[in-house]
Amino acid sequence: MLLKQGRKLLFIGDSVTDCDRAKPHGEGLFQALGNGYVSIIDAFLQSTYPELGIRVVNKGISGNTVRDLKERWEEDVITQNPDWLSIMIGINDVWRQFDSPLMKEKHVYIEEYNETLTELVKKTKPITDKIVLMTPFYIEPNIEDAMRHTMDQYGAVVKNVANDHDCIFVNTQDAFNKILESLYPASIAWDRVHPNKTGHTVLAKSFLDAINFDWQK
Amino acid sequence: MLLKQGRKLLFIGDSVTDCDRAKPHGEGLFQALGNGYVSIIDAFLQSTYPELGIRVVNKGISGNTVRDLKERWEEDVITQNPDWLSIMIGINDVWRQFDSPLMKEKHVYIEEYNETLTELVKKTKPITDKIVLMTPFYIEPNIEDAMRHTMDQYGAVVKNVANDHDCIFVNTQDAFNKILESLYPASIAWDRVHPNKTGHTVLAKSFLDAINFDWQK
């Protein structure tokens, strides 16, 4: 596995990352990591590699866009000194364009998304071992659906940023597409955005596979 | 308007009809009609035709399928002696096939749907002035979406039953399709089923237009 002894791994993102984590600091006893993919990843790391002492921190906040991340980057990422950083952002950047089309001040269009994400990655790369970039996703199999189409474009931005800055890339949309061949979206997420436990396990597996987690250990 | 002086109009259906109405009897003071399309229809009838004294009753129950309606038909429809009856059912009959694919005992397939709806209409027609049949709907513009496709088939059943038994037919799916040309589903219903106030107004307008409500009166 790529993660080594004693590393601190920080996750940042929106409600999919947040999942009712402890505030202000998402670490410690009593479900402090929330109940989403972050907590599944932590549980597998602790139960499979208890000897490594990997420290997992959750800094997701519901409703966040990349613009919100930028605003709290200093406090919630830089001063936390993570060794590894995982970012999954973009769902709300896109969603607000579709569920609140008239409130344009809440939309984060693709140029701003690209620039801001790039800026955050560039600023943080020098002070971390590794950055993982997870795409935003939309649990909708129809690629001509307007919101899915836009989300795919944001996902492509993430891929480019990952390539350009040597980050580990996790394509969450691809992971969901695979189970959407067998399951209808409503059985994974009623609003096609907030996954149930099955959906969060899809995310956790994608992440763990990307860091070469050894399932058979 | 087709509704005459002193008539009693009863609505039956699922959560879209229910909308937190008073239980067990959905009539009277203090929001007893709930906050969905039934309450909008009532408010327009009372404010525009206060002199007619139209009595509106809501008997929707969340989660119901046509199978559930059949079970409570005697108590909730027949013994209520309505002059007019409006039925909107079928969403859960279809939805469970997609969000709970493994629990087949909860699925109501199209033959049972057709037979049961027909039976209820035939039994009730002789003892009412008029029956209104509203289609179930799915706020999804992609007609190739699996659930939308199935819902359309159930809607076609409703149309046939209405034709065969001289009921007033309200095509709610058509009504939603029109605004879906301008709006993305997420701005009307996060789960594409439970409409916000805009969506309930679409339903109420379709119903009122179908009974020749005079908006200019």
Place this chain on the structure above:
Amino acid sequence: MLLKQGRKLLFIGDSVTDCDRAKPHGEGLFQALGNGYVSIIDAFLQSTYPELGIRVVNKGISGNTVRDLKERWEEDVITQNPDWLSIMIGINDVWRQFDSPLMKEKHVYIEEYNETLTELVKKTKPITDKIVLMTPFYIEPNIEDAMRHTMDQYGAVVKNVANDHDCIFVNTQDAFNKILESLYPASIAWDRVHPNKTGHTVLAKSFLDAINFDWQK
């Protein structure tokens, strides 16, 4: 319809406008517009003219008099940059004179009402497309009732201000008077002030008629 593509329409007023809207800003998802006439107007605008993208904002606050509006005018109206503005105020200005006769510091008498309303209209007219003035009302059919009598005088003030400054005038008292011919006040509002859904629909229809809303579209 008078409202054109992309306009922002802001409502300000007291509890009849407020109706449990989101605070501090009454706009967005999840019933942010409250459950009164503002939400009905918005639902009809969105469902009938979805292509126009009319943005509706609710800035009503329970218990407000025109004196309170003046105090928060800069923050809640001017800085919001509305294209259209609708004002319905005056009920509490009058009501406190009758339910709290001894607390005279809470009464807003007619001269102050006239002056303040005029001042607010004059200040705002140059920076908006159009202002709608809705009268306060009292759901009491007896014009000799002391509070109804006073309310009618405040309503006359509103009419004059509307005439003098070329505002759209909505006579809500007239609208209620019409249904009071058939219905007793207690069936619309237990305290003759806070309308039920039927009463709010009376208000919404009066407003929509005044801006030439096309019900048949």
Place this chain on the structure above:
Amino acid sequence: MLLKQGRKLLFIGDSVTDCDRAKPHGEGLFQALGNGYVSIIDAFLQSTYPELGIRVVNKGISGNTVRDLKERWEEDVITQNPDWLSIMIGINDVWRQFDSPLMKEKHVYIEEYNETLTELVKKTKPITDKIVLMTPFYIEPNIEDAMRHTMDQYGAVVKNVANDHDCIFVNTQDAFNKILESLYPASIAWDRVHPNKTGHTVLAKSFLDAINFDWQK
């Protein structure tokens, strides 16, 4: 005072009597008598005539009409063996005709009211020392108001029954009329039915005066 040593005085009626009394039995410690006129009467009896040991019981139930009283008369009056009985009923009998005009099964018209009240008084007179009949009331000064007009007719029924069966008669409407010369209804009861503390004191004083309570003792 007419009430003698050791008498049990039972009050029955609707929400004005009930006022959140203890259920099922309205007697004992901890506000068991509710917070309306019954509790004021009791407090004056206990504080002025502590040596008499008058036992007060409250059997009011919110929403009751005379039809409801009849149904629970055996359990809530006869088996309680009161020495004195005070009845104030009729507000809901009238109110439902005005706030729920379409639900005619909830209206208790004047003939039924007269017959039922007479029947209850005749049945109970032989087994009590004295019956007090208090009129229903409506805190509305306009005698041409439709609901006030009807309430006055029910009040006249009470007067006749009191005369015919030698009961003590308390005209609560008269008592309210007197203060309505100085105060607007809204300062006593927002819905013109449920009095505030001032209104309940009007009721208590009328009752106590009618039984020759000695205020100077």
Place this chain on the structure above:
Amino acid sequence: MLLKQGRKLLFIGDSVTDCDRAKPHGEGLFQALGNGYVSIIDAFLQSTYPELGIRVVNKGISGNTVRDLKERWEEDVITQNPDWLSIMIGINDVWRQFDSPLMKEKHVYIEEYNETLTELVKKTKPITDKIVLMTPFYIEPNIEDAMRHTMDQYGAVVKNVANDHDCIFVNTQDAFNKILESLYPASIAWDRVHPNKTGHTVLAKSFLDAINFDWQK
């Protein structure tokens, strides 16, 4: 009656005065006066002399001693500009000596009590029409009981202050003593301090008698 047209009457004291009044200002609609003797006095003033428009304000705060009153005198009395002022204080000054004997910093001994009460009366007399001084009380018939004995001494202080500064004097202990001849303390107040409705009526009657209230009006 001594109170004239349009006077403002302010009550200040401890929990017996407070009784769950509105905070910060104890005046207005919705039980703002609490549910103790202040609200009974107000209800009798409004119902018997509605034409006088007497304004009643409650500024009692639970747990207060005369030391606490002094601290908030400017804000809660002087700036309120009352015409009449009623003070009932001293119960906690004494009680803490008996229920918390070790926390001497919470005890207000009789010299401080005398000086502070005198100071407050002297400062306020010139700017009011009249001051009413009500004694503290203890609902304990045994005058040799240690706490009753002390309370009587504090009551004597109040009497002296009233005499020296021409205040109306209300001996609440005397009033309770009278009904304690017939009733055991536990039937009026479980802790011998916080009266039930009967006890509060004893207080209200004492006050109203002292200002020549006309019960027969």
Place this chain on the structure above:
Amino acid sequence: MLLKQGRKLLFIGDSVTDCDRAKPHGEGLFQALGNGYVSIIDAFLQSTYPELGIRVVNKGISGNTVRDLKERWEEDVITQNPDWLSIMIGINDVWRQFDSPLMKEKHVYIEEYNETLTELVKKTKPITDKIVLMTPFYIEPNIEDAMRHTMDQYGAVVKNVANDHDCIFVNTQDAFNKILESLYPASIAWDRVHPNKTGHTVLAKSFLDAINFDWQK
């Protein structure tokens, strides 16, 4: 200590015994014994004689009189098969005579108290190792106080029953009298009946002393 290995000790009584114990059965984990003297006794037995395995059960119920105990004796005592039984009852038998003097059906006078207590002791003595009788008490130092005087008479009954049937006798009134020489009642129990922790410790010590508990062990 008199209690031997493996004995089951059951306490029955009123609210002083109950103290929020688990219902229906007062034994087991999670504060099942309540927070009164029973729990203190148990804690001392378990911490000082852990090797004995004494089983403590609490069957107190708030508000109970000896008449109530009789009614539930079969279920709550006999079928529980206790080795030792402790009874403390009588406070409510007396209290109701003083706080609810008019509700005579709730009073349990001294003859009935004596007879019922005797009957219960006689019935249970043959099937238990030992019965402990604790007197009721009143935390009032004045022996001429009417309720204290009555309580002392009930205490004398308990002493006689204990003597006649060879029960262990615990004089709780005596125990309280001793600390009342130094402390005022209000510092132990605001209503002179429900003790705070200091008062419950007085009860527990009296009981433990009576069964020869070895404090120095």
Place this chain on the structure above:
Amino acid sequence: MLLKQGRKLLFIGDSVTDCDRAKPHGEGLFQALGNGYVSIIDAFLQSTYPELGIRVVNKGISGNTVRDLKERWEEDVITQNPDWLSIMIGINDVWRQFDSPLMKEKHVYIEEYNETLTELVKKTKPITDKIVLMTPFYIEPNIEDAMRHTMDQYGAVVKNVANDHDCIFVNTQDAFNKILESLYPASIAWDRVHPNKTGHTVLAKSFLDAINFDWQK
């Protein structure tokens, strides 16, 4: 993987299985499977083998012993017609002997445990495809700890039953022992019984490994 297309897999047990599942039936939407190892197993089955349609049902109930399972076996297992059945029971059978040593009627000793478990397995084997037996566990590394020692004996019983009746055997104690080499019990379960998410993942992995789940699929 051993589980084939369309199989129904039912879990039964105590609080470790229950984990706040839906009652009475632990299957369906909205976290119906609880938040313990059952929900993790289900999430991995659905996300990895969505095409198989494995139906998972949770019938755990907090506090249960094998004696309780026997009582509800007909209703909660037999009538559910599972294809696969997983049983994990015994923790409370042992725990009550240590946390409630005096309440012997709540202890299930090893002979009864063995007999009952055997009986349930024998009765159910003929009507299922396969039974999985998971041992109870105690998250305590010291094998000489009294409770751990007893738990190991119950685990040995499970192993024997599994061998004798050809069940799949899952040694949960072994699985925990492995991570206890690196982690102190308090970091997995404060009471050494109810695991946090890491502990439940240990259980889920043991189960999935035992049925040849393909982690790499």
Place this chain on the structure above:
Amino acid sequence: MLLKQGRKLLFIGDSVTDCDRAKPHGEGLFQALGNGYVSIIDAFLQSTYPELGIRVVNKGISGNTVRDLKERWEEDVITQNPDWLSIMIGINDVWRQFDSPLMKEKHVYIEEYNETLTELVKKTKPITDKIVLMTPFYIEPNIEDAMRHTMDQYGAVVKNVANDHDCIFVNTQDAFNKILESLYPASIAWDRVHPNKTGHTVLAKSFLDAINFDWQK
């Protein structure tokens, strides 16, 4: 007994001391001392030596380590002017090393513990009559258990500090060890740290014995 007339005794510590005491100041009526060993000690002092007027104050705060005590020492100890001071701290200093091994910033290792405790004792000795030092404890009988082993080392530090500075030393671990010979930890504290009432009584007895409390008085 060592404690003399009128002394103030202050307890400071972590959750075992806190036990839901009043905040910010743990003294006064209404369970202000919490429900742990502090309240038991107080109850025995007040009930056995009521004439001494010993004042007990609780300043425990859940989760505190010695590092936290140092931070609030000025406010919570020095300015309180206690005559006697009892300190029981260290459980969390150790526990966090075992339940949160990765969050090293929360660990207080033994050197810091020793230094800080010594510093606090030295600073406070000159201004108090006497300091009592109670060891931290772990309700685990296995002395080879890693956390018990560490706790014993911290306990040894306490003993040394007590010896060096002439403090009264209370070995709480020894006290628990004695009952652990008969009882399994789970019957005293589910997490082996937070004692039930039996455990708190063990602590209270140890303290009272150490100050020569006379149980037979």
